[in-house]
Amino acid sequence: MTKSERFLRACRKEPVDCTPVWLMRQAGRYMEEYRLVREKHSFLEMCRTPELAVEVTLQPIRRFDLDAAIIFSDILLPLEKMGVSLSFSDTGGPALGNPVRSKQDVLNLKAIDPETDLAYVLKAIEMTRQGLGGTVPLIGFCGAPFTLASYLIEGGGSKYYKLAKGMMHTEESAFHLLMEKLTDMACLYVNAQIRHGAQAVQMFDSWVGILSTTDYRTYVLPHMKRLFSSIDKSVPAIHFGVGTYHLLPLMEEAGGDVIGVDWRVPIDEAWALLGRRPAVQGNLDPTVLFTSRESIEGQVKDILARVIGSPGHIFNLGHGILPGTPVENVDFLISSVHDQSKLAS
Amino acid sequence: MTKSERFLRACRKEPVDCTPVWLMRQAGRYMEEYRLVREKHSFLEMCRTPELAVEVTLQPIRRFDLDAAIIFSDILLPLEKMGVSLSFSDTGGPALGNPVRSKQDVLNLKAIDPETDLAYVLKAIEMTRQGLGGTVPLIGFCGAPFTLASYLIEGGGSKYYKLAKGMMHTEESAFHLLMEKLTDMACLYVNAQIRHGAQAVQMFDSWVGILSTTDYRTYVLPHMKRLFSSIDKSVPAIHFGVGTYHLLPLMEEAGGDVIGVDWRVPIDEAWALLGRRPAVQGNLDPTVLFTSRESIEGQVKDILARVIGSPGHIFNLGHGILPGTPVENVDFLISSVHDQSKLAS
Numbered sequence: 001m002t003k004s005e006r007f008l009r010a011c012r013k014e015p016v017d018c019t020p021v022w023l024m025r026q027a028g029r030y031m032e033e034y035r036l037v038r039e040k041h042s043f044l045e046m047c048r049t050p051e052l053a054v055e056v057t058l059q060p061i062r063r064f065d066l067d068a069a070i071i072f073s074d075i076l077l078p079l080e081k082m083g084v085s086l087s088f089s090d091t092g093g094p095a096l097g098n099p100v101r102s103k104q105d106v107l108n109l110k111a112i113d114p115e116t117d118l119a120y121v122l123k124a125i126e127m128t129r130q131g132l133g134g135t136v137p138l139i140g141f142c143g144a145p146f147t148l149a150s151y152l153i154e155g156g157g158s159k160y161y162k163l164a165k166g167m168m169h170t171e172e173s174a175f176h177l178l179m180e181k182l183t184d185m186a187c188l189y190v191n192a193q194i195r196h197g198a199q200a201v202q203m204f205d206s207w208v209g210i211l212s213t214t215d216y217r218t219y220v221l222p223h224m225k226r227l228f229s230s231i232d233k234s235v236p237a238i239h240f241g242v243g244t245y246h247l248l249p250l251m252e253e254a255g256g257d258v259i260g261v262d263w264r265v266p267i268d269e270a271w272a273l274l275g276r277r278p279a280v281q282g283n284l285d286p287t288v289l290f291t292s293r294e295s296i297e298g299q300v301k302d303i304l305a306r307v308i309g310s311p312g313h314i315f316n317l318g319h320g321i322l323p324g325t326p327v328e329n330v331d332f333l334i335s336s337v338h339d340q341s342k343l344a345s
Numbered sequence: 346m347t348k349s350e351r352f353l354r355a356c357r358k359e360p361v362d363c364t365p366v367w368l369m370r371q372a373g374r375y376m377e378e379y380r381l382v383r384e385k386h387s388f389l390e391m392c393r394t395p396e397l398a399v400e401v402t403l404q405p406i407r408r409f410d411l412d413a414a415i416i417f418s419d420i421l422l423p424l425e426k427m428g429v430s431l432s433f434s435d436t437g438g439p440a441l442g443n444p445v446r447s448k449q450d451v452l453n454l455k456a457i458d459p460e461t462d463l464a465y466v467l468k469a470i471e472m473t474r475q476g477l478g479g480t481v482p483l484i485g486f487c488g489a490p491f492t493l494a495s496y497l498i499e500g501g502g503s504k505y506y507k508l509a510k511g512m513m514h515t516e517e518s519a520f521h522l523l524m525e526k527l528t529d530m531a532c533l534y535v536n537a538q539i540r541h542g543a544q545a546v547q548m549f550d551s552w553v554g555i556l557s558t559t560d561y562r563t564y565v566l567p568h569m570k571r572l573f574s575s576i577d578k579s580v581p582a583i584h585f586g587v588g589t590y591h592l593l594p595l596m597e598e599a600g601g602d603v604i605g606v607d608w609r610v611p612i613d614e615a616w617a618l619l620g621r622r623p624a625v626q627g628n629l630d631p632t633v634l635f636t637s638r639e640s641i642e643g644q645v646k647d648i649l650a651r652v653i654g655s656p657g658h659i660f661n662l663g664h665g666i667l668p669g670t671p672v673e674n675v676d677f678l679i680s681s682v683h684d685q686s687k688l689a690s
Contacts (some may be wrong), residue, residue: 160632162632169633169640170636170637170640209609210609211609211610212608212609212630213609213611213686243588245590246609263557263589264591266559285510286505287511290511302559322507
């Protein structure tokens with residue numbers, strides 16, 4: 001088996017030579033190479049310029065023994081093309097200039113044509129595939145409808161999601177229409193990424209863990225089912241969330257060939273809650289990368305011991321890698337996953 | 346049965362005439378009466394001046410048909426007396442001037458004598474009991490060791506708890522010592538509150554939901570067990586956390602006559618995970634109070650329907666009431682809980 005096959009085989013729950021590993025936000029601020037590019041260009045400029053997006057996508061692949069690349073981009077980019085103004089600050093996170101607060105605002109959102117509206121992402125995917133030359137597969141991604149809806153309604157990040165939940169509970173038809181429009185967008189967008197070379201796609205439902213199971217079932221599940229049933233079946237789809245222990249059986253019902261789980265529960269317990277149908281991705285606490293080699297290795301061994309012998313585990317962090325993470329610990333983590341999983345199998 | 350008995354009977358899982366209700370942070374910024382006091386005094390001044398603390402503790406009792414009062418105070422106050430400087434800003438939340446980062450910092454933390462160090466809280470409890478005149482019981486409270494340890498190590502609120510988890514994973518003995526010292530403090534402090542008139546005590550482990558079950562079992566559970574076994578058994582102890590679905594069986598093992606659960610899972614499912622041993626408190630999403638009467642009543646009916654006929658439910662929000670919550674909705678919520686639970690029983 002070549003290294004290039006590890007990740008995709010694990011997504012399909014096929015046996016592998018050792019556990020594949022990639023890290024959410026692996027192209028990011030913790031790398032000096034990234035910071036050098038970022039010093040000269042804004043975050044949005046990096047996303048919108050294929051040459052820059054390709055460069056930072058490839059940086060962690062050149063630096064580390066990772067088993068997959070993920071295209072450098074942002075889940076909020078398609079929202080601009082739906083008619084929302086978007087800006088990023090270094091401190092305050094993303095801000096949307098004209099949030100969606102009424103049914104009319106939802107009606108005003110435009111459908112996108114990824115081939116023209118997000119041509120720069122599709123171009124970056126094509127160029128990255130060329131740059132990778134088959135060494136490791138390339139993952140495309142999209143924000144899941146609920147997480148995007150939260151950003152659109154709140155106008156940025158949020159602590160309590162008061163407005164998003166408010167629309168959900170008092171303007172049900174407007175909320176469902178918003179979810180439908182975002183689902184339409186996501187279907188078109190990820191399928192375009194697949195056509196242009198993405199070999200797997202991850203749906204980031206990063207904020208869905210704040211919902212109750214009841215709200216998820218009513219307001220999110222039907223849309224996620226439609227989304228996963230519309231994604232091109234030729235590549236694996238990864239379904240990711242944080243703080244979702246209570247939602248895991250519903251997320252499994254929603255779909256995805258792989259389900260991402262954070263660090264809160266041991267990965268074998270999470271897998272059991274998923275009925276062991278999908279593959280699983282996770283679940284190291286990103287803060288562990290700030291500790292010692294002993295601590296990292298201990299956690300790697302624990303995670304691997306829980307799933308070894310059951311094909312279908314992709315090693316990852318439970319959430320994105322944090323700024324300031326020491327690169328030598330990233331290197332050590334990746335070797336440790338490969339070495340320990342070879343030893344154990 | 347008089348109104349004064351409802352809350353304490355429910356804590357002991359005894360039958361009640363209707364479901365008792367109180368709201369975390371019920372003395373707070375959403376009330377005009379509170380804002381008037383706050384305009385003239387700093388938050389810390391309000392905590393440290395018994396007359397002011399009593400006044401704002403009683404405000405929601407005068408304004409609403411609540412079934413319990415909770416002393417106005419803050420979980421961080423005892424930390425000052427352990428040797429940490431403490432300040433509150435209106436925007437940035439609490440800040441601790443000299444965070445705990447090493448074993449020596451932990452060793453430097455002083456033991457407290459609540460009778461002198463927190464005499465103003467104990468005095469406020471006595472005066473509030475007088476002011477209440479037996480109408481409703483008074484709840485005292487304390488931060489749970491892990492939540493306080495997080496504040497001490499991070500130096501304030503945190504998004505990722507990188508430093509707190511870092512000490513946990515790399516300086517195990519320093520972390521355990523810190524938890525021991527905080528447990529000692531909490532035991533002394535809540536028992537003093539009980540001696541001075543608190544008729545129930547709530548342990549706020551507000552941030553514990555960010556921990557994995559493995560870390561909870563190793564670094565938190567032993568200390569929480571000791572804490573609950575040391576609390577004066579003559580009054581009920583409430584054990585509260587947020588985002589704790591994965592931790593509920595361990596929290597039950599740790600102790601508490603009542604366990605607080607947030608809005609993420611239906612209260613009957615949470616109760617089942619607790620083996621139905623303790624009483625349960627919760628679990629309305631605080632954001633629902635920003636919606637409509639129809640929506641509030643629908644959620645109240647759903648929560649009550651799940652537990653009606655099983656004594657031992659105290660109605661509350663899943664987390665503190667949010668600033669800006671309309672007072673008329675608070676009024677409506679409380680009547681709705683009382684009326685609907687009378688109808689249903």
